[in-house]
Amino acid sequence: MLQLTDARTLAHGDRLEADYCIVGAGVAGLTLAAGLASSGRRVLLLESGARESSASAQALNRGRAHLSSLYRAGEPYLEKSRVRGFGGTATEWRHECGAIDGIELEARPWIDHSGWPIDRSELAGYVERAQNLLGVAGDEPAATELPDWDEAFEITWLRNPQEESVTALLEPALAGASDIEVLTHANATEIVVDPAAGRVIRIRARCLEGPELTVSAGSYVLAAGALESARLMLASNRVRPLGIGNEHDRVGRYFMDQIECQIGTLLLPGLAARMRPFHSVPTARGFEARAHWRPSAKLQRRHELLASTLRLGRLDEATEPPLTAEVESLARETATAGERVGSYHATVTLVVEPRPDPRNRVTLGEDRDPLGMPRIDLEWTDHEYEAWTLRATSHLLAEAVGRSLAGRLYLPRIRRLPRYARPRGCHACTTRMSRDPEHGVVDLDCRVHSVPNLFVAGSGVFPTLGSRPPMLTAMAMALRLADHLVRES
């Protein structure tokens, strides 16, 4: 049975033991625990927050983020895009589910450091298991066709499982567990390694107000989110001055987040009725699915694009980020034109895959948090390729819409990344998977290259993030890791 214990009720200096110690009870940590539920082993999760999020735990997320044009200086990107609490960040939004697939997993010669080194069909099997946990497996929406639509852009569907939080969806899988405990208010502050054996021997944890304790386990998994897992590895530098697993200076590098931007408005003469199902269709199980368009693999190869996913929105829907005056006037123009000819009109939002770049990185800042941990210093500044992809994909879509549907895509002038582009809050790749230690932090089993009993779960292990929402793939990878840990024991 899943048990939640407030760590503040424990005695100072308590030494706890488990077979598996997981740092973080967000979706990645909880999915991993669900995967270990039937192992008969003791699983202990250290969670910084509690059932309800609190301002003091949330303040531990503060740090410095330098994101150039994407976020104005001083805006709290690091706090706004993460939640400290049972269930983590996913407790705050209504989920869109889809897995990274196809060309987004391939090594693409025009994108340095691209390519997932694991077997695609194996990953697909775990994606299906993750869908089962969320109750969306095999629940495709009925086929909806758009005759004459250009094959340059594929239509795919993303699903919203339901109103319930992911945590609520995962709890049935955890309820049957023999021995899983979540210690709330427990902040992991140091990974302690035995210098001779090179293995983790314990994790130190502290409460903001309350005791300090340690956990010893056979295997340890960092599932604290892509930023915090890297921070904890870098800050655990007493024995290894560069931090744990950082012999090749890779921990924290390749940081990325998806970039979302409302690119313009769409007008399709005479297609109002035909387009309606693309906005929202109920699936067989009563969930909601929404159509997305993606440039085909052929188009991406031909133009050397980063991947992207396009979403249509109703013109009268509240838009976020707010449309600029330029796009707003285009929207009005499109709506008026649409009314005149009884046509379909919509806003078009594009999510573009970020480019892997080792210069984008998490380091430790000078400031310390109330637990004495150095705060994060995040650098993610060069978005030229993303901006170029945004422009190129917009123009290719405009051509396709004109060619096959006699429609118009009204685009504001996009030169650099527009002011209204923004990061989505899907952090990844800071502890990326690689075949060799020179190019990443974890191996193909998600084990830290240089530490045999330390693993990482979550989108931090992704080699690339792609343009799809990351949670389902992170869940699939956590289930894959659970199987590995059970096999290994």
Ligand SMILES: Cc1cc2nc3c(=O)[nH]c(=O)nc-3n(C[C@H](O)[C@H](O)[C@H](O)COP(=O)(O)OP(=O)(O)OC[C@H]3O[C@@H](n4cnc5c(N)ncnc54)[C@H](O)[C@@H]3O)c2cc1C
């Ligand atoms: C606004 C928004 C909308 C999103 N929408 C979608 C979407 O529609 N679909 C999708 O797939 N993804 C979406 N995402 C991304 C998704 O939320 C994340 O990828 C996912 O929640 C990450 O899960 P995680 O478990 O890896 O990390 P987290 O959710 O960050 O969980 C990490 C946990 O670790 C805890 N922790 C951190 N440090 C420590 C420590 N030192 N000691 C102990 N515990 C610690 C934290 O308190 C937290 O509970 C969205 C993100 C945002 C911000």
